[in-house]
Amino acid sequence: MPELPEVEIVKQSLNKKIKFKKIKKIIIKNRNLRFKIPDNFEKLVKNKIIKKVERFSKYIIINFKDDTFCLIHLGMSGTIHLVKKKEKNDFTNTSFYSSSKLPKKHNHIQIEFDRIKMIYNDPRRFGFFIFIKNKNDLIKRFSHLGPEPFFKKFNIRYILNSIKNKKKNIKNLLIDQSFVSGIGNIYASEILFLCKINPLRKVDALKLKECKKIIYYSRLVLNKSVIKGGSSIRDFKNISGKQGLFQKEFKVYQRGNLNCLKYKCKGMIKKIIISNRSTFFCNICQNN
DNA sequence: AAGAGGCCCTGATAGC
DNA sequence: TGCTATCAGGGCCTCT
Numbered sequence: 001m002p003e004l005p006e007v008e009i010v011k012q013s014l015n016k017k018i019k020f021k022k023i024k025k026i027i028i029k030n031r032n033l034r035f036k037i038p039d040n041f042e043k044l045v046k047n048k049i050i051k052k053v054e055r056f057s058k059y060i061i062i063n064f065k066d067d068t069f070c071l072i073h074l075g076m077s078g079t080i081h082l083v084k085k086k087e088k089n090d091f092t093n094t095s096f097y098s099s100s101k102l103p104k105k106h107n108h109i110q111i112e113f114d115r116i117k118m119i120y121n122d123p124r125r126f127g128f129f130i131f132i133k134n135k136n137d138l139i140k141r142f143s144h145l146g147p148e149p150f151f152k153k154f155n156i157r158y159i160l161n162s163i164k165n166k167k168k169n170i171k172n173l174l175i176d177q178s179f180v181s182g183i184g185n186i187y188a189s190e191i192l193f194l195c196k197i198n199p200l201r202k203v204d205a206l207k208l209k210e211c212k213k214i215i216y217y218s219r220l221v222l223n224k225s226v227i228k229g230g231s232s233i234r235d236f237k238n239i240s241g242k243q244g245l246f247q248k249e250f251k252v253y254q255r256g257n258l259n260c261l262k263y264k265c266k267g268m269i270k271k272i273i274i275s276n277r278s279t280f281f282c283n284i285c286q287n288n
Numbered sequence: 289a290a291g292a293g294g295c296c297c298t299g300a301t302a303g304c
Numbered sequence: 305t306g307c308t309a310t311c312a313g314g315g316c317c318t319c320t
Contacts, residue, residue, distance in 0.1 A: 073315085
């Protein structure tokens with residue numbers, strides 16, 4: 001599910017619903033996420049008040065009032081659900097109802113607030129919840145990540161410098177989070193299609209004009225997706241249960257053997273595997 | 289030492 | 305229907 005736009009939608013929803021609320025209770029049903037949740041996690045987080053919810057790259061950052069943090073990553077299959085309580089002060093688990101459809105299995109973490117509870121669901125358990133004790137540790141946690149496409153730092157000089165003498169292909173560079181953070185497997189294909197660059201092109205062969213396009217279209221695609229409410233491969237829903245609409249905008253992703261959608265292009269979308277991940281491109285307008 | 293590939297895990301879908 | 309194989313939005317770790 002989650003690349004930068006999807007995580008941004010989740011962050012926005014959380015800010016609307018749980019900002020300034022106090023954590024009353026935590027129930028962890030399965031501690032074995034990507035990183036095992038330590039036994040003292042509940043104690044550390046209980047009674048904390050949420051100052052705000054932020055996001056960097058594909059990470060959700062819950063910022064508590066005392067400037068400690070909870071860092072969340074959704075991995076491949078993580079979703080967050082908010083469930084309202086029917087009755088005030090009723091903590092029995094029968095008195096909740098779901099605004100979106102709550103999955104039956106894999107609801108690993110439940111965090112209860114006054115009139116609402118937040119549930120973390122993750123079938124594949126590639127995601128994680130981590131408690132972070134101060135801002136310094138949080139920054140350390142992100143130190144290996146490159147800028148988001150929107151940052152000023154993601155400029156032409158940065159790109160030229162990053163591709164110099166590099167032998168990898170542009171598809172792999174775009175999903176390399178230490179180069180630029182937030183782009184995942186879907187948006188990498190979409191961005192390269194708009195740039196008209198073949199995903200297998202070696203980055204040291206990119207022209208100045210193509211580098212400029214990469215900046216422009218990375219920003220455009222991610223922005224547009226946020227505006228559309230994220231994309232919806234399989235079942236991406238935002239936290240209120242609404243489907244994202246960006247998948248309707250996919251030009252190449254999951255369109256193998258279909259016609260290229262570029263005006264007057266007679267090409268066909270091809271699916272290839274690059275470093276074990278599906279990659280889609282047009283055999284004519286990206287034939288370079 | 290940059291870059292490719294394996295691996296963590298479950299579920300949906302396709303093909304027989 | 306029921307089996308098996310393949311694939312899935314990420315990122316950490318290990319090899320070469």
